[in-house]
Amino acid sequence: MRIVVAHCSVDYAGRLSAHLPLAPRVLMLKADGSILVHSDGGSYKPLNWMSPPAVFSASEPDQDQADAGITEIWTVTHKKTGDSLIVSVHEILSDTSHELGVDPGLVKDGVEAHLQVLLAEQIERLGDGYELWRREYMTPIGPVDILARDEAGATVAVEIKRRGEIDGVEQLTRYLELLNRDPRIAPVTGVFAAQEIKPQARTLAEDRGIRCVVLDYDEMRGIDSGHARLF
Amino acid sequence: MRIVVAHCSVDYAGRLSAHLPLAPRVLMLKADGSILVHSDGGSYKPLNWMSPPAVFSASEPDQDQADAGITEIWTVTHKKTGDSLIVSVHEILSDTSHELGVDPGLVKDGVEAHLQVLLAEQIERLGDGYELWRREYMTPIGPVDILARDEAGATVAVEIKRRGEIDGVEQLTRYLELLNRDPRIAPVTGVFAAQEIKPQARTLAEDRGIRCVVLDYDEMRGIDSGHARLF
DNA sequence: ACTTAAATGTCGCTG
DNA sequence: CAGCGACGTTTAAGT
Incomplete structure (x- = not known):
């Protein structure tokens, strides 16, 4: 699990199109290739995301993008549907990784x-x-x-x-x-x-x-x- | 937004009861008092959570809990329903905070x-x-x-x-x-x-x-x- | 505030 | 794997 805090804008293209303007956000990159884009509010649903199974790839911005302040472009593509999430990273404020392993899972009662x-x-x-x-x-x-x-x-x-x-x-x-x-x-x-x-x-x-x-x-x-x- | 990576167990008591056994997890504490408990897998839904509006409080473990390896107890209570989430923190691996501000929000098209x-x-x-x-x-x-x-x-x-x-x-x-x-x-x-x-x-x-x-x-x-x- | 319908729903089970 | 219903559903829209 990699957790990045960064100024970024986000675009999603899949069953619908969606755009997040430039702002500081938390990006959670999970081991299965999925990504969550969270802000400091809302409930548990991220502002935007890509569900697994997905592949993550980072690339350099082109000249126009670099001029616009973009330092990195992340592309997360769903392995089956081809839906893609594009994160335009402007400035990284924090970048940490942790090995969590497989979670033992939830025990429920009462529905x-x-x-x-x-x-x-x-x-x-x-x-x-x-x-x-x-x-x-x-x-x-x-x-x-x-x-x-x-x-x-x-x-x-x-x-x-x-x-x-x-x-x-x-x-x-x-x-x-x-x-x-x-x-x-x-x-x-x-x-x-x-x-x-x-x-x-x-x-x-x-x-x-x-x-x-x-x-x-x-x-x-x-x-x-x-x-x-x-x- | 505070992001903590820690070995912890989690209990939820509200409309249902749920328990997460001890394991390393990511805890997102948002400005509105809400908390998300994420593992390195699953989709965007956290293993467990408390939605806003909620109040967060940290307390010392009692002797039994300390003997069991617990170093901190976090209690997150929903302001309206009284539902509560209790995080028993064993070991903190990482603890960072960032000021994100209010997100400009998502623009959608195509439903x-x-x-x-x-x-x-x-x-x-x-x-x-x-x-x-x-x-x-x-x-x-x-x-x-x-x-x-x-x-x-x-x-x-x-x-x-x-x-x-x-x-x-x-x-x-x-x-x-x-x-x-x-x-x-x-x-x-x-x-x-x-x-x-x-x-x-x-x-x-x-x-x-x-x-x-x-x-x-x-x-x-x-x-x-x-x-x-x-x- | 309350009610209803949609969701990139997600999750879990059963056939 | 598909289909179907539940969900601590969440969320957005309309009254």
Whole structure:
């Protein structure tokens, strides 16, 4: 990993064109040929970048470029798409390299998968007498998060999201259409369960006869206090 | 901007929990209190991070932590959500600071908006005798990219994407349902136009009587050669 | 401020 | 390898 702080301008040519005017910035050159151009602000997304696999090459500026104050031209080209990032280096303020090796990687816990596990354990949150039938029930158009039986024994398809938006309702609608064509399990009703349901999504869901259930993650996790944590 | 290369372990507690075991990494501390934890690989996304606005504080390790080899504890807390990132610093390999100032920012050209402008100018790409009627036609559920008239004078709703996927077809379907309820413009047919259309999206679209058109961006831009560039 | 759609998305899994 | 959905999505645009 090489880290350079330099006055530079940057041009990207690929799926779109983009330009960064001359300013001091941080350039991170990774071992896989990728490069990140960061400023002192914004969030984690760089101002501009080239993702791996890429090849880096440095070259001398031509006369015009040298006259414009450019001391070095870096070209980073994507190995597959041919997209290229061109850094026109004016003045290097700092240039350091470090051997980092391969990172052991991140351990995560607590996303939609966890919500699904919790709801499967606490399926009665959908209503008295509800029973879990299947998790990740595979269909040709994708897995249905949960299939349950209501107190009358009818099938209920549950789509779980952290944030319930219109896409999720569309997804559940497609599952319901498909499941209701299967005489072994039809009729199937739908439940759209999320930590938070956007008004548009709620309107669309209810318009299609899909029940909306807001899940309280902290409360569900509290009840699940006996359950082992990942770390 | 402070850039530190250090052996460290990292813990994040917020919407999820995550842990990074001890390894050498690059830590970028930005002026707005945010921090990025990068390794020598992956793409532009850091292994872990805290987005602004955040507050940074460094503290001494307690006896147990010191015995474990920790020399410094950094706590970065989000000002609004309270999410926190804790960096346990073992050994600092490099520590530099630079004053970068506010970045002038990125200038972009060539995304979906540009495709829409080009198609509006070259509406005959949809068929002989086609005429542009409206762009960004507002409806209660969002703007229809383009409304055109075909050679017979019938209304055509066009949804434009860079990459045509299933949700784009769903979106156009919703518009068509709505538009076809309006007797002033019904009947309305649909065209799904994109640089690239995924097979599943094409199948769904054609199943619903929506025509798929693949747009050649480079060719369209070539024809538009007289048009002024952004830079 | 809030909501919605796009992204050079990136990442991870499953077929 | 392609396809598909999730993401601590982030980000930009519009109301």
